[in-house]
Amino acid sequence: MSLRDAALFVRERAYAPYSGFKVGAALKGSDGAVYRGCNVENAAYPEGTCAEAGAIAAMVAAGVSRLTEIxxxxxxxxxxxxxxxxxxxxxxxxxxxxxxxxxxxxxxxxTTTVGELLPGAFLSSDME
Structure with missing residues (x-):
């Protein structure tokens, strides 16, 4: 399944009753597996979870700490x-x-890159 197909599939499962704005994210981990996430809203809006954060959480839960594409x-x-x-x-x-x-x-x-989306990112190496 392509990343697009995976993101489209999981987008349909988003829980967005307040905004109606469903988002899907799929990423490829350094292990080659695809991890998916969708946005999840709640009544204490805007205290929800973004699709990207959900996909990252799924990757980390699987024991993978690097992503190669999103x-x-x-x-x-x-x-x-x-x-x-x-x-x-x-x-x-x-x-x-x-x-x-x-x-x-x-x-x-x-298509862009992580660096273009967040130039000057605060990284773990900045804490050394």
Whole structure:
């Protein structure tokens, strides 16, 4: 299954009763496996979980700590980038040159990199 197909599939499982804005994310771990996540809202809006964070959590739960590619999809007029918090989460587990594909359900795609999404990221090496 492609990352796009995996992200489309999991997007349909998103729990977004408050915003109605369903997002799916699929990433490839350094082990070659695909991990998926969808946004999950709750009544204490906006205290939900983003799709990207869910996919990263699934990867980490499987014992993998690096990602090599990520694909994010939503039903919107343009490919929508991850929020600031998710950009930082992605940067924690990916090199700056890792590709990030942002997509719409209509088929429009934009590919960028982790470094382009979050220039000057705060990294674990900054804490040494």
């Amino acid at each position: 694909y994010v999809i939503a039903d919107c007029p343009r490919p929508v980038p991850p929020c600031g918090g998710c950009r930082q989460k992605i940067a924690e587990f990916a090199d700056a040159d890792v590709p990030v594909t942002l997509a719409t359900v209509a088929g429009e795609e934009m």
